Amino acid sequence: xxxxxxxxxxxxxxxxxxxxxxxxxxxxxxxxxxxxxxxxxxxxxxxxxxxxxxxxxxxxxxxxxxxxxxxxxxxxxxxxxxxxxxxxxxxxxxxxxxxxxxxxxxxxxxxxxxxxxxxxxxxxxxxxxxxxxxxxxxxxxxxxxxxxxxxxxxxxxxxxxxxxxxxxxxxxxxxxxxxxxxxxxxxxxxxxxxxxxxxxxxxxxxxxxxxxxxxxxxxxxxxxxxxxxxxxxxxxxxxxxxxxxxxxxx
Amino acid sequence: xxxxxxxxxxxxxxxxxxxxxxxxxxxxxxxxxxxxxxxxxxxxxxxxxxxxxxxxxxxxxxxxxxxxxxxxxxxxxxxxxxxxxxxxxxxxxxxxxxxxxxxxxxxxxxxxxxxxxxxxxxxxxxxxxxxxxxxxxxxxxxxxxxxxxxxxxxxxxxxxxxxxxxxxxxxxxxxxxxxxxxxxxxxxxxxxxxxxxxxxxxxxxxxxxxxxxxxxxxxxxxxxxxxxxxxxxxxxxxxxxxxxxxxxxxxxxxxxxxxxxxxxxxxxxxxxxxxxxxxxxxxxxxxxxxxxxxxxxxxxxxxxxxxxxxxxxxxxxxxxxxxxxxxxxxxxxxxxxxxxxxxxxxxxxxxxxxxxxxxxxxxxxxxxxxxxxxxxxxxxxxxxxxxxxxxxxxxxxxxxxxxxxxxxxxxxxxxxxxxxxxxxxxxxxxxxxxxxxxxxxxxxxxxxxxxxx
Numbered sequence: 001x002x003x004x005x006x007x008x009x010x011x012x013x014x015x016x017x018x019x020x021x022x023x024x025x026x027x028x029x030x031x032x033x034x035x036x037x038x039x040x041x042x043x044x045x046x047x048x049x050x051x052x053x054x055x056x057x058x059x060x061x062x063x064x065x066x067x068x069x070x071x072x073x074x075x076x077x078x079x080x081x082x083x084x085x086x087x088x089x090x091x092x093x094x095x096x097x098x099x100x101x102x103x104x105x106x107x108x109x110x111x112x113x114x115x116x117x118x119x120x121x122x123x124x125x126x127x128x129x130x131x132x133x134x135x136x137x138x139x140x141x142x143x144x145x146x147x148x149x150x151x152x153x154x155x156x157x158x159x160x161x162x163x164x165x166x167x168x169x170x171x172x173x174x175x176x177x178x179x180x181x182x183x184x185x186x187x188x189x190x191x192x193x194x195x196x197x198x199x200x201x202x203x204x205x206x207x208x209x210x211x212x213x214x215x216x217x218x219x220x221x222x223x224x225x226x227x228x229x230x231x232x233x234x235x236x237x238x239x240x241x242x243x244x245x246x247x248x249x250x
Numbered sequence: 251x252x253x254x255x256x257x258x259x260x261x262x263x264x265x266x267x268x269x270x271x272x273x274x275x276x277x278x279x280x281x282x283x284x285x286x287x288x289x290x291x292x293x294x295x296x297x298x299x300x301x302x303x304x305x306x307x308x309x310x311x312x313x314x315x316x317x318x319x320x321x322x323x324x325x326x327x328x329x330x331x332x333x334x335x336x337x338x339x340x341x342x343x344x345x346x347x348x349x350x351x352x353x354x355x356x357x358x359x360x361x362x363x364x365x366x367x368x369x370x371x372x373x374x375x376x377x378x379x380x381x382x383x384x385x386x387x388x389x390x391x392x393x394x395x396x397x398x399x400x401x402x403x404x405x406x407x408x409x410x411x412x413x414x415x416x417x418x419x420x421x422x423x424x425x426x427x428x429x430x431x432x433x434x435x436x437x438x439x440x441x442x443x444x445x446x447x448x449x450x451x452x453x454x455x456x457x458x459x460x461x462x463x464x465x466x467x468x469x470x471x472x473x474x475x476x477x478x479x480x481x482x483x484x485x486x487x488x489x490x491x492x493x494x495x496x497x498x499x500x501x502x503x504x505x506x507x508x509x510x511x512x513x514x515x516x517x518x519x520x521x522x523x524x525x526x527x528x529x530x531x532x533x534x535x536x537x538x539x540x541x542x543x544x545x546x547x548x549x550x551x552x553x554x555x556x557x558x559x560x561x562x563x564x565x566x567x568x569x570x571x572x573x574x575x576x577x578x579x580x581x582x583x584x585x586x587x588x589x590x591x592x593x594x595x596x597x598x599x600x601x602x603x604x605x606x607x608x609x610x611x612x613x614x615x616x617x618x619x620x621x622x623x624x625x626x627x628x629x630x631x632x633x634x635x636x637x638x639x640x641x642x643x644x645x646x647x648x649x650x651x652x653x654x655x656x657x658x659x660x661x662x663x664x665x666x667x668x669x670x671x672x673x674x675x676x677x678x679x680x681x682x683x684x685x686x687x688x689x690x691x692x693x694x695x696x697x698x699x700x701x702x703x
Contacts, residue, residue, distance in 0.1 A: 060601055086607030096602035100620050100697060109616055110606035142697055155602075162606055 009033035009069075010166060010197055011057055016066035018052055018221075026052045028221040029066070036165075037195045041208050044218035045244060050201045053218070054168050057199065058088040071165060086114055089159030093171040095151045097143040103130070103154050104139045107161045115162065122161075129157035133187050149180030156187055167191065169200040203248055208232070217241045279682060287675065296665055300672040304655045306492035348382040348398075350415030351375055358408035362397030369408045378402050378410070382420060491650035493676055499572050499651060500641045504634055506577025511584025516614065518589040529585065536582035541575075542643050548575030549647030572644040580637050587633065591626035592618055624695055631688030635681045642677075652676050 011034040018027040026049045034040050042050045055061040056068055059075045068075040071087055078084050098106050107126035111117045117125070130136040133153040135146075143151055152172055159167060169188065173181045185207050192198060192211040200207070208215055208229050215232045217224045217240075225238050236242050270278075355374045360367040372378065378400035398415070401407050487494050517529035536544065552574070553566040566574065595618050603613035645654035652673055660669035 058605055060605065082604075082607045082609050085605055088605070090602075090605035092598060092602060094598055096596075096598035098599065098602070098617055098621075100624070110603075110608060113612050113616060114607040144697065158606070 007035060010036045010071055011199070012067075012069040013053070013056070014067045014069075016053070016056060016068060017064045018049075018056060018061060019064050026221055027056070030218075030221070030223055031066075032216065032223060032226075034197065034199060036197055038213045039192045039196075039198045039200070039211050040214050040216060041212040042199065042201045042216045042218060043203055043208075043244070044224075047220075048218040049221040050218050051170050052221075054090075054170050054199060054201055057166075057168060058085050058090055060090075082114065086110075086162050087165050089162060089164035089167045091152070091155050091159055091167065091169045091172045093175050095143070095148070095155045095175075097151055097155055097158070099143050102140050102142055103135075103146070106143070106154060107158050110158070111161050125161055126157070129160050130154075132160075132190070133157045134183070147180060148176045149183045152176065152180075152184045153187055156184070156191075160191075166197045166199070169198065169202065171201050173202060173204055205233075205249065217244070219244075276682065276686060283675070283678060283682070294668070296663070296668045297672060300656070300659050300663075300665070300668050301676075303659045304492050304652055304669075304672050304676060306490045306494065306650075306655060347379070347421045348418055349377050349379050350400075350418040351377050352410070353414055353416045356410060356414045358400075358402070358406060358410065360408060362399070362409045364411075366409075370406065372402055372410070376403055378415070382412075382418075492652055492655045493680075495569070495649060496638070496641050496651040496676075497680075499569060499576065499644055499649070500634075500638045502569075502573040503576030503580065503641065504637055506573060507580035507584050507633075507637070508630075510577060510581030511588055514581060514585035515588025515592065518585060519592050533582045533585050536579060537586075539579075541579045541640055542646065544579040545572065545575035545643050545647060548572065548578070549644075568647075569649065572641075572647060572649055575647075576637060576641060576644065580633060580640075583633055584630070587626050587629045588622070590629075591622035594625050595621045624697070627692055627695065628688070631685065631691075634688075635684055638680060638684065639677060 011032075013030055013032045016027050016030045017025070019025055028049075030049070030053055032040075032053075042053065044050050052061060056063050057070060057075070059068070059078075059081050063076055070084055073084055075081065075084055098109065101109060104123065104126055107129060108119070108122040111122035111125060112119070115122075127136065127139070130139060133156060135150055135153060138146060138150060138154070143154070146154065156167075156172075172188070173184050176184065181204065185204060188198070188200070188207065189211055198211075200212075202208075212229050214226055215229055216226050217232075217236075217238070219240055224240055225236070227236070231237075232241075232245070236245060352372050352374055356372055358369040358372050360369050380398045380400040382398060396412050397409050398412050399407065400410050488498070514529040514532055517525040518533070520526055548571045549567070553571040556564045556566055592614075599617055599621065600613055603617040604610070608616070641651060642653040645651055645657070648654070650658070656669045656673035659672075660666050663669070
């Protein structure tokens, strides 16, 4: 979508290792640079460390070895990790909306608490975003009253309300019914068109084709190859990538 | 029994079950309790007295003054229509601020007795003021003064015979508590001639006021109280014994337990090993010691120590000590409740909040705790009821809450059955009302789309 990698990376992972307990070695030396306005899609079999890498970027997981630099700030040593996180929006597989708050309050809470915006300001930001994701009429509904697709769109809007520079998507469509996937992908495509820096863990090949600048294929905690969508579909370099693609592209 | 008979009986049983099933559980309990209460209270004056004493009603009891009635002679004048047969009577005294005019010049006696020392003379037509009282049992019977303690215009005080006064004006200033008048079995017929006090063998005034125990009026003090007054009632509710003391101790104790429990609960889910160790130590130690022992510590170890250490400036004896004991003991249980509630919230909630840039405490306050509150509400309600009942333990440090009042009443009247029934009834009514309240709050705070039961 965007011009290829140029300038200084906005996210930079260098030789990142992550262990869970003493047995699971989830990331084994991952290095990846992501540049502003770039859309990077991460694919790979389950257990390959895709989500873990994403969660390391905004420090939901502590990195055991290596460095993660976001927006020029080393995440591990950041004095105020909350300030880093406010610049990095995250969308989860299971939406993780706040069930005790209405849609509007879901969108307003972090604006009020973290950004210290006035109620009017937060509400106008929230309403703009709800219109953008196409469900302004659900403003007073509770999450449990929404469909999965609507919930995920609210979750995207909630992350966008903080006006982040980067958006991370952790399998945003894999908990959705097939007919709801499109409404979420449409929102994501719009975001990509606007030039948002996005890191997306997803197997939606339609999205890869339409929006991805680069595709990263991971397996067993390592990056196997980084490529463009065209190359991925026409000429994957690695045997492992070919095998994986033959499994998911029927 | 024939086949159709069995069938029809089965159908009838089924019908009864259906009716019972359709009744809400609380209606059944209220109905049972209601019948018991109505039966007891309406049929037995002892229950009224016990309830009055145990509740220590905060109304209708503003003290206007105390007046010794020692030495007042009083006469029971039998009404020809009514004979005072053996049994229990509920009586009260009515008090009037009276003035009267002395008919003829008369002696002012030092005691209510014509043989006592004469203090001086009161001239005819002088107006004197005095307190006039009479005791009103059932219709047609009054017990009234024959001697009155008067204050003359010149300030002298002394005793006159009631019959030497004329032109009396009466202004009711109050009435006494209700007393039980018990006429013993085998008492002489009362119609024969007037019976005079104070050494009557015929009637025994049984009462729960310490000043009036024993034959009346020997050594007695009557309390003059006025009628219902909201301000006074509220004021007295803070100092009255019985039910109000139990409620005060429970509310304050639970408030303290909530604070301690929330802090310890948050510490239990923290990853800091020191805070974790402190909270675990608190929870495990306190949960392992009976609440009774903790209350005894608070009342007899901690409070006296603090009093001495601060030269009496910090005195926690009495209610504060009890509240600390209850709150400290229950805080450990509530800590576990809060820990469970917080951990029951999906970790994705914390991650979502943190990913939006909230700090740990902001996420706790705005995201986790409001959700956890809905989870812990039923167990919190349970623990509140348990504490209401366990507040009876503070009677061991001599606080006159419901149980202590009940025991006092029993020790006075030797009526354990009525006394402890009354105590049990008060607890039962309070816990029933509470469980209704908890269900109401649960309904009010439940989220749409989540089931209520």
